[in-house]
Amino acid sequence: MTTSTRAALLVCPASGKGRAARVAGTVAARLREVVDRLDLHVADSAGGTAALARRAVDDGVDVLVVLGGDGGAHLGVQACAGTPTALAVVPAGTGNDLAGALGTRSVADVAAALRDGARRPLDLGRVDGGPWFATVLCAGFDSAVNERANAMRWPAGPRRYDLAILRELAALRPRPLVVETEDRVVELDALLVAVGNTTSYGGGIPVCPGASTADGLFDLTVVAAAPRRTLLRMLPTLRTGRHVGHPAVRTFRARSVRLSGPSWVAYADGERVGGVPLGATCVPGALTAVSGAC
Template sequence: MTRAALLVCPTSGKGRAARLAGTVAARLRTAVDSLDLHVAGSAEGTADLARQAVDDGVDVLVVLGGDGGAHLGVQACAGTSTALAVVPAGTGNDLATALGTTSVDDVVRALHEGRTRPLDLGRLGDGTWFATVLCAGFDSAVNERANGMRWPAGPRRYDLAILAELATLRPEPLVVATENGRLELDALLVAVGNTGSYGGGIPVCPDADDADGLFDITVVAAAPRRTLLRMLPTLRTGRHVDHPAVRTLRAKSVTLSGPGWVGYADGERLHALPLEVSCRPAALTVVSAQVGA
C-alpha cells in the first residue's frame, strides 16, 4: 500500500498552485492507495505540515509549488524513508526539472512505475539542506530582485532581473576554500551546484551530477561590464564555463567567505557569508521521471 500526502503551497506561481490543487489531487489518487491533502497559508505552516506528514510515516510527500515549497519538502524528507515528489507550479521549478517531473502526469507515471532514486543534497553548517544550487553575489542579487517583481511570470522574470542588476554590479573579495585548496579573488558571483540549474533553467553549473557525491562550483571573476554583457547569452547554454573569467571547481565540501556577500539556496535567502556546506550522498529519495533514473 502506498500512502501519500499532497502539500499545496497556495501562493506559488501567483496562485497557480491553489488553482491546480483539485486536479492534481485527483490525478495522484490514481497512482496511490491513499492521499492526504495539506494546505498552508505561510512558509512556516508549510514546513510544519511537511514535517507532520513525514512523522506520520507517509511513503511519498508530493509538493505542489515552486522551488521554495520544494525546499521545505527537502527539509522534512532528507534522511528519512519518505520519498519527495515535486509537481511544478512556481516561477523557477528547477528541482522539478532536475527530477524530470514537469507535470503531474510525469509524477503519476513515475509512481505507477515505482521510479524512485537517491539524490545527493547539500548540508549547511546550521543543518539546512539544499537540493539544487547555493549561490552568492550577482546571482543572489538577481534572486532577490526577481522575488520582489510582480511581472512577468516564469523564467523571463529572471532575465529582466539580470539586466537590472548589471547596472549596479561591482566585484567583491571572495574566498572559496575546499578540501583541495583555497581560491582568493575579486569575484562577481559564486554558485555551488548539486544540480546544474537555477533561476528557471539557467545552467550555471552545467556538468553537475546530483548523484556523484561532489559539488560543481562556478566562480565568475571580476570583469568589465561589456565583457559580462557578451557572456550573458552563453549562460542559457552553459558555455559560460569556457570564458577566461570563469573558474570551475569540484569538491565534497566548501566554505565561502567575503564581506558583502549574501547566500541563497534553492532560491531561498540564507544569510551573509561565511557559509560552510558539504555534499551528503544519497541523502534524499526522490520520485523521478528521468530516463535511466
C-alpha cells in the same frame, strides 16, 4: 498499482500566482489513481508548509508530493532529508528548478513515476548549521538577482530572472572572495560564486552545467572580476552552459566548501540563507526522490 503506497499532497496555494490552488483538485484526482491513500494538506504560509511537511513525514507517509514552486520544494526537502519518505514535486511555481532536475515537469510525470516505482537517491547540500539544499547555493551577483526577482511582481516565469539580471548589472561590483575546499584555496576578486548540486537555478539557467546529483560532489562556478561589457557578452551563453568556457570563469568540484570575504547574501534553492562567510557540505544520497525522465 504495483505496491501499496500512502502519499501526502502538500499544496502551496500561492505558488505561481495562485496556480497551485487552481489545479490542486485535478492533481489530487490524478494522484489518487496511482496510490492507495492520499492525504491532502493545504498550507497558508511558508511556516505552515514546513509544519505540514514535517507532520506528514513524522506520520510515516511513503511519499510527500509538493504542489508548488522551488520554495515549497525546498521546505519539502527539509522534511524528507534523511528519512524513508520520498519527495515528489509537481511544479506550479516560477522557477521549478528542482522539478526540472527530477524530470517531473507535470502531474502526469509524477503519476507515471509513482505507478512505476521510479525512485532514486539524491545528493543534497547542507549549509553548516543551516538548511539542506537540493539545487544551487549562490552568492554575489546571482544572489542579488534572486533578491530583486523575488521582489518583482512582473513578469512571470524565467523572464523575471532575465530582467532582474539586466537591472543588477548596473550596480555590479567585484569583491574579494576566498573559496576553500578539501584540497584547495582560491582567492580572487569575484562577481559571483555558485555551488551546484544540480545544474540549474533561476528557472533553468545551467550555471553549473556539469553538476550531478549522484557523485557526492558539488560543482562550483566562480566568475572573476571582468568589465561590464564582457559580462554583457557572456550573458547569452548562460542559457546554454557555454559560459564555463569563458576565461573569467573558473570551475571545479568539491565535497565541501567554505566561502568567505565579501559581505554577500547567499541563497540556496532560491531561498535566502544568510550572509557570507558560510560553509556547505555535499551529503551523498541524503534524499529519496520520485524521479521521471530527465
